[in-house]
Amino acid sequence: MAGYVSDAVIRRLPAYNRHLRELEEEGILQISSQELGDRMGLTPSQIRQDINSFGGFGRQGYGYQVKELRQHIRHIMGLDQEHRMVIIGAGRMGQAIANYTGFPRQGFFTEALFDIDPAKIRMGTAEMPVYHADELEERLKELHAVIGVLALPPEAAQDTLDRLYRSGIRAIWNFSPVDLHYPPDMAVVNVHLSDLLQILSYQMKRQQEE
Amino acid sequence: MAGYVSDAVIRRLPAYNRHLRELEEEGILQISSQELGDRMGLTPSQIRQDINSFGGFGRQGYGYQVKELRQHIRHIMGLDQEHRMVIIGAGRMGQAIANYTGFPRQGFFTEALFDIDPAKIRMGTAEMPVYHADELEERLKELHAVIGVLALPPEAAQDTLDRLYRSGIRAIWNFSPVDLHYPPDMAVVNVHLSDLLQILSYQMKRQQEE
Numbered sequence: 001m002a003g004y005v006s007d008a009v010i011r012r013l014p015a016y017n018r019h020l021r022e023l024e025e026e027g028i029l030q031i032s033s034q035e036l037g038d039r040m041g042l043t044p045s046q047i048r049q050d051i052n053s054f055g056g057f058g059r060q061g062y063g064y065q066v067k068e069l070r071q072h073i074r075h076i077m078g079l080d081q082e083h084r085m086v087i088i089g090a091g092r093m094g095q096a097i098a099n100y101t102g103f104p105r106q107g108f109f110t111e112a113l114f115d116i117d118p119a120k121i122r123m124g125t126a127e128m129p130v131y132h133a134d135e136l137e138e139r140l141k142e143l144h145a146v147i148g149v150l151a152l153p154p155e156a157a158q159d160t161l162d163r164l165y166r167s168g169i170r171a172i173w174n175f176s177p178v179d180l181h182y183p184p185d186m187a188v189v190n191v192h193l194s195d196l197l198q199i200l201s202y203q204m205k206r207q208q209e210e
Numbered sequence: 211m212a213g214y215v216s217d218a219v220i221r222r223l224p225a226y227n228r229h230l231r232e233l234e235e236e237g238i239l240q241i242s243s244q245e246l247g248d249r250m251g252l253t254p255s256q257i258r259q260d261i262n263s264f265g266g267f268g269r270q271g272y273g274y275q276v277k278e279l280r281q282h283i284r285h286i287m288g289l290d291q292e293h294r295m296v297i298i299g300a301g302r303m304g305q306a307i308a309n310y311t312g313f314p315r316q317g318f319f320t321e322a323l324f325d326i327d328p329a330k331i332r333m334g335t336a337e338m339p340v341y342h343a344d345e346l347e348e349r350l351k352e353l354h355a356v357i358g359v360l361a362l363p364p365e366a367a368q369d370t371l372d373r374l375y376r377s378g379i380r381a382i383w384n385f386s387p388v389d390l391h392y393p394p395d396m397a398v399v400n401v402h403l404s405d406l407l408q409i410l411s412y413q414m415k416r417q418q419e420e
Contacts, residue, residue: 014405077408078415092309096302102387102404171414177312187413189406194312195224196399198287202220203397204381205288
C-alpha cells in the first residue's frame with residue numbers, strides 16, 4: 001500500500017506514467033533509477049525516494065520492472081478504471097475539452113455538456129449532447145458521471161459546484177478563474193489559465209534581469 | 211529588490227495579485243497578515259514570509275498598504291507592461307485561448323494565430339488573423355510578439371519552439387502534451403491537461419480510500 005505521498009510527488013506521478021508508457025512502447029522491460037532519472041530530469045536518488053513513497057518497488061541492483069511499475073502507478077492513480085465526465089459550459093473552452101482526443105484515450109469520457117444558451121444547446125449531437133443547465137440534476141441520474149468540469153463564467157461556478165455535489169459528484173476540474181469552496185470529501189483541481197500566464201510573465205521578467 | 215523567491219511562492223503570486231485586486235475594488239486600503247491569510251487560506255506567518263521574500267513590505271503592527279503592495283507584486287511579475295502573443299495552432303484550444311477575454315484585460319494580447327489547415331486560415335478575421343504556419347518567421351518580424359502559445363499536435367511542438375526561438379521569442383506557453391527541450395534563456399510554462407486530469411483521478415481515489 002502507498003503511504004504518505006507528498007504534493008511534489010503527486011505532481012510528478014503523471015510524468016512517471018507517461019515516461020513508463022514510452023519505455024513500454026520502446027520494448028524496454030527494465031530500467032535503473034539512473035536511466036529513468038536521466039529521461040525525467042531527476043536524480044537517481046529522487047527517483048528511488050519517489051517510488052519508495054508510493055509502494056517500494058525497488059530491488060537494489062536490478063532496477064525496476066517497467067510494466068509492473070507502470071501498472072502499480074496506474075492503480076494508485078485510479079487510471080485502471082474508466083471515468084465519466086460532464087462539462088458545464090459549452091463555450092469554446094468547454095467544447096475544446098469535450099473534443100480533446102487525449103482524454104478518452106486515457107479512460108476519461110465526456111458524456112454530455114450543459115449550457116443555458118439555446119444556440120449552444122442546438123450545437124449538441126447524439127454522441128456529444130448539450131443539455132440545458134436546468135436539467136443538470138435530472139440528467140446526472142442516468143449519466144453515471146463522476147467528474148464535473150467547470151468551463152463557465154466565474155459568477156456561476158460556486159452555485160454549479162454546489163449543485164453537482166448534491167447530485168453526488170465528488171470530483172471537480174475547474175477552469176473558472178475563481179477560488180471555490182467545497183466540502184472535504186470533494187476533490188478539486190484548478191486550471192487557472194490567467195495565473196499560469198502571469199507566472200510565465202514573472203519568469204520572462206526574471207530572465208531579462210539575469 | 212526581490213531576493214530568492216521559491217517556486218511555491220511564485221505559484222502563489224497570481225493569487226496575491228487577485229486577492230489584492232479584490233481588496234482594492236472593495237475600497238480596503240490596508241490589511242493585516244491575519245486578514246489577508248484568512249482570505250487566501252494561508253497562515254499569517256506564511257503571508258509575512260512570502261511578502262518578505264519578494265521585497266519586505268511589512269511594517270509591524272500596521273499591516274500592508276493594499277495598493278502599494280499590489281503595484282509592487284505586479285511590477286515583480288512584469289504585469290505593469292503589455293505582452294503580445296501569437297498562438298500556433300488554430301484548433302479548438304487555440305481559438306479558446308484567442309477568444310478568452312480575461313487575457314487582454316490583464317495586458318496579454320493575441321496578435322495572430324498560425325495553422326497549416328486552409329479551412330482554419332479562412333476563419334481568420336481582421337482583428338484576429340490566422341496565417342499559414344509557413345509565414346511564421348516573416349510575420350513575427352512585424353507582430354512584436356514576446357510570447358508563443360503552442361496549441362498544436364505534440365509531434366509539431368518541438369520544431370515550432372525551435373523556430374520561435376530563432377525568431378527571438380523567449381517565452382512559451384505550452385498546451386501540447388510533450389516535454390520540450392529549450393535553451394536556458396527561454397521561459398516555458400506547461401499546461402499538461404491530461405496530467406491534471408490524472409491528478410484529479412488520484413485525489414478521487416485517495417478520498418474513496420479514506
